[in-house]
Amino acid sequence: MISATSENYLKTIHAIGGSEHSISLGALARALNLTPGTVTTMARQLADNGLVHYLPRRGIRLTDLGRTTAIQIIRRHRIIEVFLADTLGMPASDIHPEAEILEHAFSNHVINLLDKFLDHPAFDPHGSPIPEASGHIRTTSLKPLTQRPEGHRYLIHRFTRNDAEFTEWLATFGFTIGTTIGFHKWDRITGIVTLETAGGRRIQVGESAASSLLVE
């Protein structure tokens, strides 16, 4: 059995790119808020368990087993978040810390039953895709708003800026996940993007804010 600590390492390694390429232990230590020495010790232990490839002073990278395991944890985390928000009615801003703990306690078996009960949701309440039981991650055609042509409306799928103040502000204009947003104009000189609500009202935001909206 793998410890909650190891599971959190795997998830973090995955999150900072360690599935595709080798990452430095320093970057991992920063992401986990641990001292470098602690992470060095753990890197050796994860390697002994076949979860990462570790070359001293060169970094670590998930093995196939490590990646599969990380994706299962992410799947558990996101299904739990759907349950907390949709079934129990918790605000989306409160669910993450609870899921961070529960993800280590739910067995994959119970998670599959919960997934069925929730009717196999594809996205968590923050808009991140939920991996399938097989480990497959649905690839979508989601792109930041700023990578779409102007003058059209798009379906809002996800906010990459996970900041309650920002999403609540957007919600006051009716911009929530599942609704559409009008991309009116992007003034490249000033860096100001003009959005359009369903009612035709024009709102201006900076281009970095606009790029944190993933749309389809």
Place this chain on the structure above:
Amino acid sequence: MISATSENYLKTIHAIGGSEHSISLGALARALNLTPGTVTTMARQLADNGLVHYLPRRGIRLTDLGRTTAIQIIRRHRIIEVFLADTLGMPASDIHPEAEILEHAFSNHVINLLDKFLDHPAFDPHGSPIPEASGHIRTTSLKPLTQRPEGHRYLIHRFTRNDAEFTEWLATFGFTIGTTIGFHKWDRITGIVTLETAGGRRIQVGESAASSLLVE
């Protein structure tokens, strides 16, 4: 924050009577499947945290704080069991080991929301009473059929499973509130309970169905 290990000690102390009277560390060690030395060490630690009264060589007993904490853990455990059985459809025989882990990961806050979602169940799928959020344990002379001795007839008082199909099915055998029911046999291996109608006819149901009959 209290560790999962401490929580399991508290629950076990409570289960073997340590809420009412002092229990020996030997009895606790046997109940927890740990060596006596381990339990001695932990007893001192629990006492330091104000959870038990510990007199060396005389035994331990829960403090008020320890009892309150134990009852919260039991509440979480039993609500989780109702969720696993009733909402996710797991067989009652499979739910306990999962609940044994999940009880340490669910916060009391989430448990209260889950309790509301489940409509404040009074008993878990094994028929044990679920403590209220206040810590109060409903005392009643009503007990689930499965907590009565076999080979007798009992007065049906209430169904804890509020499902018309089930109660209508029971009614076809004359099992309605105010009538008597024979508790013939409970096969713990298969989980099948054999009931007896007023006319002596034998009916078989699962133990979770049987435990939803509150009798006197």
Place this chain on the structure above:
DNA sequence: TTGAGCATTTTGATGAATCAAAGTATCGCC
């Protein structure tokens, strides 16, 4: 090409939870 600066590893310590085995207290029996 070389050393200074930074990243990484090593070393020595800590606290939690556990065990095995050695030491000690208590209780009941003679």
Place this chain on the structure above:
DNA sequence: GGCGATACTTTGATTCATCAAAATGCTCAA
């Protein structure tokens, strides 16, 4: 009242996860 069996505690280890601080190695800029 003493003695032995039994119950309990202590001691010395181990594993996991962590830190602080010392040692080491790598890289880049002069």
